[in-house]
Amino acid sequence: MVFTQEKKSESTITIVRTEVIMDEDGATEKLNAVEKNGTGDGLPAKKFANAEEEELFDSLIEKIGNDGKFQRRFDILYNFILVMCVSMPYLNIILIMTIPDHWCYLPGREMTNLTVEQWKEEHIPRDPVKLNNGFSSCKMYLDDDDNNNSGNRSIVDCRYGWEYDRTWYTETAPTAQNWVCDKEVYVSNAFAAGRIGEIVGTLIFGQLGDQLGRMPVFYISMVILIVGRIASTFVSQWYYAFLVLIGLGSTASISTFQSPLVISMEVSDARKRSYVAFLQCVGWVIGLCVLAMMAWVLKDWQLIMVVSTLPCLAYFFMYKMFPESPRWLASKGRVKQAAEVLKYIARVNKTTYPDNAEEVLQKIADKKEKFYGLPTLFFHWRLAKNTLLIITCWGISGLSYYILMLNVTTMSGNPFMNFFWQSLVELPGYTLGKVCSNVFGRRWTQAGAYILGSFFCSIVLLVLPLQMPLLEIFFVSLLKMCLTTSFYMVWLQAIEIYPTCVRQTGTSLGGMVSNTVGIVGPYVVLLGTSYHASIPYAVILIGTMLSCVCASFLPETYNEKLPETLEDAQNFGKDQKFWNFKIYRKK
Template sequence: MTQEKSQVTCMDDLLGFGRFQHFQIWVLQTLLAIYGAFDFLHMYFIVSDASEWNCEDSSYEKCDVDGTVCGGTKVLYNTTDENYLFSINIQYDWVCDKSLRGASVITATVVGSLINTLIFGQLGDVLGRVKVVYITNVTFIVFRVASFYVTDYYYLFLFLSAAATSFFPVGVRVGYTLVAEYCNETGRRYAFISGWVWWVFGGCMLPFIAMWLNDWYVFGMITTLLNIVLFVLYPWVPESPRFLITKKDYEGAAKVIATIRKTNRDPEIENLEEVLKNMNEGEEGDTDLGIISLVKDKSLRKLFISMAVLYVVNDFFYFAGQLNSANLAGNMFVNFSLLSLTELPSVFIGQYCIDRFGRRWSHLFFMAGATAMFLVNVIIVNQPGTDYTVLVVSLLAKGLGNICWFVMWVQSIEAFPTCVRNSGINLCTCLSILVSMAAPFFLKLGEINQILPYAGFVLLGIMGMVAAFLVPETKGTTLPESGEQLAALYRHMKFFELRPWNRPMAAKQEKCVDTKS
């Protein structure tokens, strides 16, 4: 069946939202989210520090001046402690002079994330979204499993732990971009919500899996090998048609869109390849920009700088907030799960606010709220009897920060043009990783004065507020395909306008064509 009358057709109209998108959102993206949470967070437990330990022979000092632990006698760990977990740190007695080895492993994974992002991140805009998702998945599984068999050799373990950081963040974020690019505006709303909810589910379940298994090796192997399931889905995951169009592969894009429309039982469009060619060649501006355009192009440069600052602030809030669970009063596993659970309402609150008040003002408001919570902790953290108050305020701060992260993710998908979407997001990620490398040691400042970590969060929050104010509103727009469409957003931007989406701007963001059958 073909369309029987002329109609205006845009990419969102061509793709629609039906059974194909539902499969990609609720199956592919669900697995990406859960496995991504596992792969990102499981190292925190694998190298977690022992909460309580003593020497078998109490006549010896725990840490001798020459670096010897317990005078060379056996180290005893309190296995009845609620925070006990048989981690690598306990197996190899990483205490005293070796007490920072666990934090160093975490830092090594952050360095690895940076290198893998530099290697694979830009390939999403060169090789394609699907290839990068599966290449990063393979490298993750191989290097992570290999690392578990060389733990006797600390520096080799450190290297392989760093190398096994390709799937998250790169693979997962490219996969999220892929799913969003399959969808129209309605579908993207479901994709944003679903990806977030299942990420939270993975983050909440992980600490209890670690507590239940109570063995770092079994825990690490299970949470790694689960990624093999993703290979089963490969035949049903085509390349993004938006990406193919930017590479002028109109035949490939037409086949994917035809498959999508057939799966969704939408009418067939005749001469689809020609329609796509006319659509792309009619775009204002270049739809195949290179990574260097993020610096050379004025609009892209402004967006890149603002989003880079936001990624730095929001990723640091998230990363340090998870690590800080061990410093909070109570059960480490429960605290970690609670910190993850604070993300669940974030997606619904965030989606409601960005639909009603727009992305820009919502981001600014919640960034200010998170900063205010950290400021409260600066004031009360050294006061006696405030342990649980600090915990509650920290949970509130993380909840507000999670909303910021959700809004930022929506903005980065909706603002960066298709041809540099992955490059822009991953370069922002690289910068955030550079700063996040300091997170484990940043939290150690609390051992000097508990105010210091929270004061640092306040300073970062102020930077985030400024950056959020400078990002253009993307509510009511379609995904930009060219630099000119992004420039149109900046030209129409008024800093103190509350509802810019009420002005007609759609024509500036998406080029439509008439199709006849």
């Protein structure tokens, strides 16, 4: 939060600026009182040598407007509507890779008046692995047998292909290419390829963002995402080409969210930063809900892929509204270009461009940055302990979330409504995290989310054998809400626990671990469809119970002065008691 008090005389402006950088919920990061003097419309010229780069730039942004028309327009276009558009191609693969109910095809059914169920009774054996002893998807009776007693008839693999339940889809990628039974792992491999693509993309585009800038990386990412998703619809008959394109499209998915978020954070009031992040969460939820309804209408996997990806093309016609990050330009010594961007922001906000802005930008350009590597997170035992606890929670939350998203298409009932409800419930999950973390603190809100998640997961395991789709989706949605809350909380805790010098490194590590562990998710779901439907939920239950223990040993960060240095991180939370439980009330 930034408080500014101005004392004006005829020729001098004295600004006493007390800066508390926090999220809007009250997490204090830094408190500095700085006096600066200046005249006219320029920024204070004194004491630049002692000012931090962030403080210099924030003073400049504050002068041209850090909560004006430019910021509001940019956030609506790029942190809300864009996120809606990108979330659809990001997760449309889940819907298009659905494997509907299927069974062995046998020639001749068309010549009879038997219903599908009657035909199955005569020609398809029961599968004891399936709930309620359902019909096998991969086996058939050998009709050549002389003995027609089903108990003694030979059972063989499907010989003539498969029939598919077309109730919800006219075609999916697996039904088009028969990726079922012994080829069902092809579907899991495609999901894993997407996760691997995200990991590679995080490494590549994170570096490119620092070298080339936010704007070129954003548009490169958009091109790769669009081309990767649309091109994959035409190569499914060539499986390895399909895998490569799925992975390629996924490499760019994360950076399309991050680039506009970073720019907005850099040019916005500190009090608005958590609002911007939450705005992306809302856009994400709405985008997924729209995707579910769109898929229900289209029903064909190729149409779903193309139509859900095309809205992203609109952003190539709005490139003038997406400027390069002025902070990045200044840090790279491109002072004149940074000045042009700031002049553009000032024009949109209808504010005055400071006379000595380029002098400030040059000070930023001259400042040398000190970089801390990944090993720094493990140099001090307390920071190492917190890092291990955070990445454990982050990895398990990511795995559990991904398992639920993939498993939604294997649940009974309408797959589109199942996807819709599981997407919609994320919104109260994020909101619950924001509200509860300000009342009960970060640590116990996180642990409580895992406890509730374990409880609802246990109920799902009890409900599964009952074959009650509505009850199942209800409790799975509550489980998803708890996991969403835990995901929000672990992200917030990572931002607050890591010191300023390694904050980006720490959060990047958490995201990498989450994606890496998530590679296992598709195969957990495959075990559920191949052996028993309870396996994915059993994995989630074990994970949430372990995460609850880990989360309870993290230090409380709410209303605490957060660490800035590695020494601060080593001492942070050492005086806190484990059973310290408070209810915080806003004054």
